[in-house]
Amino acid sequence: MPQSTLILSFAIAIVLQIAAASLLPATRGFTALIPTATCLVLFGVSFWMMARLTHGGVNLSIIAPIMAATVPLGAIATGVLVYGEPAPAMRVGLLLSACALIGFASTLR
Numbered sequence: 761m762p763q764s765t766l767i768l769s770f771a772i773a774i775v776l777q778i779a780a781a782s783l784l785p786a787t788r789g790f791t792a793l794i795p796t797a798t799c800l801v802l803f804g805v806s807f808w809m810m811a812r813l814t815h816g817g818v819n820l821s822i823i824a825p826i827m828a829a830t831v832p833l834g835a836i837a838t839g840v841l842v843y844g845e846p847a848p849a850m851r852v853g854l855l856l857s858a859c860a861l862i863g864f865a866s867t868l869r
Contacts (some may be wrong), residue, residue, distance in 0.1 A: 770826075772809060773806045776809070780802035780806065807820050823860045828862050830859075
């Protein structure tokens with residue numbers, strides 16, 4: 761796979777996971793059919809794309825830490841901007857610190 765295709769696929773997988781996570785409140789505990797089906801399809805397609813990326817040669821040790829850092833940040837942004845959730849500085853600071861640690865840990869051999 762060309763590098764540009766890998767990067768685009770990875771970006772789409774991240775966006776799909778954030779979109780799926782953002783739909784979780786609308787599923788009402790997986791009791792609302794349409795939001796639940798949409799959420800599950802989005803998660804499924806995202807995981808399929810991740811599987812294709814690993815099959816294409818991208819190391820899981822690269823994909824997983826980046827996803828672990830970016831998806832929660834996107835979910836927090838969605839919670840704040842769409843659902844009006846509070847974003848205390850301590851929560852955001854701790855999450856950013858955790859993302860930095862995940863990034864650092866992924867560079868260790």
